[in-house]
C-alpha cells in the first residue's frame with residue numbers, strides 16, 4: 240500500500256450530501272480490469288451532461304482542477320455500496336485525501352487500505368472552507384498525518400485529524416495488513432482450533 | 444468471555460467477545476470470521492491473492508454465489524446481456540475452482556442473491572461472524588449474527604487469514620412497539636426509520652432491533668429490516684435469536700445436525716442482550732404511526748407516507764439539505780406539493796435482497812386480485828429455491844396470467860449491472876433498497892416501496908395507496 244504522510248494541494252469541492260458510491264463510479268464500470276486504471280470513470284455520470292459531454296459546471300472539469308489531489312465533500316460521502324472501485328477511481332485519478340464531515344463506513348475503510356486518507360472535519364469548518372474556496376479557488380490545504388493536523392488557507396486555522404491510532408500507523412507506514420496479520424498466525428490457529436471443535440458445523 | 448461475567452452485555456458485545464482473537468494495543472480487535480460469502484465482484488480480491496502467491500486459507504468457511512451479473516432470462520453465461528458480463532460470470536467460476544471454494548453457480552438450484560441464499564442454506568446462523576463484499580450483508584444479522592459488508596481489500600484479508608481487524612461499533616437499539624396497520628410491512632418500517640434518523644443517522648453504530656413488532660415479525664421480515672440498516676449508514680443490523688429463529692434455522696443444510704441441535708440452541712439462547720445492557724443510543728418507533736411508505740428523492744431518507752406530498756425543499760432546515768433536495772426533485776421530475784399517490788409510472792420491479800423472498804411474493808400476489816399489469820412489470824425471485832417454491836404454490840402462474848414477467852433469480856434491476864435496466868427518465872416503483880441517481884440505469888427514476896405497493900402500482904400504472912378499498916386497489 241502507498242503510504243500517506245503529508246499532502247499539500249489545491250482543493251476541488253464536490254457538492255451534494257449523501258454522495259453515494261454509484262455517483263463516484265457507476266456500477267457498469269465495475270467489471271473493468273484495474274490495470275486499465277479506474278480514474279477515467281471517476282464521477283462519470285455526474286460530471287457529464289445528459290448528452291454525454293463534460294459539464295463545465297462540474298468542479299472537477301474546471302481549469303486547474305486536474306492538478307488538485309484533495310477533495311472537499313459533504314456529509315455521508317461514499318455511502319451506499321461497498322464497491323472498492325469508488326476508491327480505485329479516486330486513487331487512480333490522483334486524489335490523495337478527501338475532507339468531509341462524515342463518510343460511509345465501508346468507503347472509509349476501503350480508502351485507508353488504498354492509501355487514500357479520509358479526513359473528518361466538523362461541518363462548520365467544512366462549510367467555512369467551501370465558502371473560502373468559492374472566492375479563493377487556489378487556496379492550498381495541507382494534510383499532515385505525521386503531525387495529525389490539517390492546515391487550512393486564509394485565517395481558517397489548523398485543525399486536528401481525528402483517526403484511530405491503528406489506521407494512522409498503517410497508512411503512515413504504508414503497511415501491508417495481510418503481512419502484518421500473518422505475524423499473529425499462531426494466535427489465529429489456536430483460536431480457530433477451539434472454535435471449530437465447539438462449532439463442528441463450521442468445518443463441513 | 445473477556446468482560447466480567449456480571450457486566451450486562453449487548454447481543455453485539457457477546458458475539459464480538461466470543462470472536463476476539465486478540466486486541467491490538469492501538470484499539471482494533473482481530474476478529475475471527477466464521478463465514479465469508481463471495482460473489483462475482485471478488486475478482487479484485489482473487490487477483491490480490493494470486494499476486495501474493497496465496498490461496499484461500501479456509502475454503503470450507505467460504506461460499507461463493509453468482510448473483511450481481513447473472514442473466515434473468517436464462518441460466519448459462521451465454522445468456523448474459525454482453526460478452527463482458529458473461530466473462531464476469533466465467534471468471535467467477537474459474538476463481539472458485541482455483542480457490543477450491545464451494546460455490547453455487549448459475550445453473551445450481553441453490554443459486555440466488557447472496558443474502559437470500561445464505562440464510563436459506565443455513566450458512567447464516569445465530570452467534571456467527573459473517574462477512575461478504577457487499578454492503579447489504581447487514582441483512583444476515585436478522586438471525587442474530589454479526590454480519591457486515593466489506594471491501595475487496597478486506598475480503599482478500601479474510602480469504603488469506605480468516606480474520607479481520609475491526610473497531611467495535613457503538614450500538615443503537617431501535618425499539619418498535621405497537622401494532623403495524625394493515626398494509627404496513629418491514630420495508631415501510633425501515634423507510635420510516637431512515638426518514639426519521641437520516642441516511643447518515645446510524646453511522647458508526649450497529650443497530651439492534653427490538654420491541655414487540657420485531658418479535659412478532661417472521662425471519663423474512665427481520666431480514667428486510669436488517670437489510671436496510673446500511674441505508675441509515677449502520678454497517679450491522681441485528682435481531683436477537685429466539686424461537687422464531689430456531690424454527691427457521693432447523694434442518695437447513697449447513698446448520699447444526701439434530702444431534703448437535705439442543706446444545707446449539709442452548710448457547711444461542713444466551714445471546715440476547717442482557718437486562719440493563721448499555722446502548723449508546725436508543726430510538727423508538729410507534730408502529731401505529733407508520734403508513735405504507737414511498738420515496739420521492741434520490742436518498743432512502745427521502746421517504747413519506749403514500750398519502751403524503753412531495754416536500755418543499757425550502758422548508759428543510761439546513762442549506763445543504765435544501766440544495767440536495769432540490770437537486771433530487773429536478774432529477775426525479777417532481778415539484779413541491781405534488782401528491783405521490785396517482786403519480787404515473789413506466790415500470791415496476793419486484794426483487795432484490797430487500798424484498799424477493801417467498802412472503803414478499805405472496806404479499807405482491809395478494810394485491811393483484813384478478814387484475815392485469817398495465818405497465819411493464821418484472822418479478823425476479825431472490826433465489827432459485829424461492830422461484831421453485833413460488834411455482835409450486837401457483838404464484839408464478841398468477842403473476843404470468845396477470846401479465847408480469849417472471850424471471851430467473853439474481854440482483855437484476857436492483858443494481859442494473861446485469862443488463863436489466865430502467866431507461867433514462869423512466870419512473871419505476873421498485874422493491875429494492877436504493878433510489879440513488881442512476882442506480883437502476885443512467886437517468887432512471889426510482890421510487891422505493893414494499894412488494895404489495897409495487898404490485899398495486901403495476902395493476903394501476905401509478906403509485907397507489909394499498910389501504911384504499913379494503914386493502915385492494917382502486
Ligand code: SF4
Pocket residue numbers: 510511556557558577579795796797853854857858875876
Ligand atoms: S439485490 Fe441489490 S442490494 Fe442486494 S446484493 Fe444484489 S445488488 Fe446488492
